[in-house]
Structures are given as C-alpha cells and as structure tokens.
Amino acid sequence: MDIILFGMQGSGKGTQGKLIAQRHNLSVFETGAELRKLAQDDSELGQKIKAIIEAGNLVPNEVVMEIIENFMHKLPEGSTVLFDGIPRKMEQAETFDTLMTRLGRDFKGILIEISEEVAMQRLTTRRICEKCKEVYPAKYEALSCEKCGGTLVTRQDDNADAIKTRITAYTDETMPVIKKYESKGKIIRVNGEQDIQEVDTELEKALKQILS
Numbered sequence: 001m002d003i004i005l006f007g008m009q010g011s012g013k014g015t016q017g018k019l020i021a022q023r024h025n026l027s028v029f030e031t032g033a034e035l036r037k038l039a040q041d042d043s044e045l046g047q048k049i050k051a052i053i054e055a056g057n058l059v060p061n062e063v064v065m066e067i068i069e070n071f072m073h074k075l076p077e078g079s080t081v082l083f084d085g086i087p088r089k090m091e092q093a094e095t096f097d098t099l100m101t102r103l104g105r106d107f108k109g110i111l112i113e114i115s116e117e118v119a120m121q122r123l124t125t126r127r128i129c130e131k132c133k134e135v136y137p138a139k140y141e142a143l144s145c146e147k148c149g150g151t152l153v154t155r156q157d158d159n160a161d162a163i164k165t166r167i168t169a170y171t172d173e174t175m176p177v178i179k180k181y182e183s184k185g186k187i188i189r190v191n192g193e194q195d196i197q198e199v200d201t202e203l204e205k206a207l208k209q210i211l212s
C-alpha cells in the first residue's frame, strides 16, 4: 500500500514527510526533485524533460505520469512509496488513479489538516536562518539559529498575497481531490494544529493502520 501525504502550506507536511519516510524506509516521490534529477539524465525521458524545462514550459501532466511510472519501475521489490504533494488537481488525480491501477498498486492518503487561518498565521510569522535556511515558527523567540547561530529573518516569499494565492489554489484544486478519495474511504485525517509531537503520534497511528 502506497501513501499520499496531503497538507496545505504551513501544515508541516514537508518536515513530517521526511521524518516518516526515514523511519519507515519509504521511497519518496516529489515531482520537483524528480524533475531536477531526470533533467541531468541521458535517458530519453531525461532529455525530453530537459527540453521542456529549457523552453520554459510547464511539464505537462502526461509527462508527470511518465515520470511516476519510470520512478515506480526502478523501485526495489516490496517498496512503499510516499507521494509528496501529488496529485494536486482533479485532472491529475484521474490519470494518477489510472496509472496506479495499471501498475497494480493501491494507495491511501493522509491529510495533515490545518485551517486557512492557522496556515496564514504560521506562514506570515515564520522566520528562516540566513545561513543554513532552517525554518522557525513564530513561537521560537530567539534571534539566532539554534543550529548554526545565523541570524533569523522573515522569508522574502512569505508576503501575505503570495501565501493567500497558494492557499486558495490548494483549497480550490487539491481539496476536491482529497474529498473524492475520502468518499472512497482512502483518507485518514490528522490534526495538524497540535504540537509537533502530537501530530507525529497521530501520524504514526495512521501509518500503522495503512502499512499493516
């Protein structure tokens, strides 16, 4: 059983995803990372992606599906995949479902749920270390990074308008996908507004249920 991790910006999905992937030895599929890796590749698919990126075009959905299929074929026997942030839209979900069926794989989704208000609040008040790029929530009050001592600054892309746009895209495009999967009993919701340790505990429970 593979896993899709869903969560709005600010839900902690990125951090939590890395954590559970390490702990459970999951193979993470993240579209951006996979694109960058393949664009360096001499393979036919790699060259195709390189050409699309160099032309400044968005990678079309059918190519994204090809990338997923390529990724799945290279997996070691018995691997569990953690899809990070994909499928993003209804159209993509339909092709994704078709592909998974063809590959003979099933999946469940975990949604780290936070409200738009909490997302806005977290994203507009977090700070980042100038040196090592570690991200700190507003409640971390110190002025310097606990890892490297660097200065903490507000992220440049963290302005309210840009954040609002990303949140709206998630609510309008990704939430319908989550609801569709939920209606088929494929979604486990985790409360992302708790302390990070409590989120982690709930996530582990969800994973246990999916992986057993």
Ligand SMILES: [Zn+2]
Binding pocket: 129, 130, 131, 132, 133, 134, 145, 146, 147, 148, 149, 150
């Ligand atoms: Zn730092």
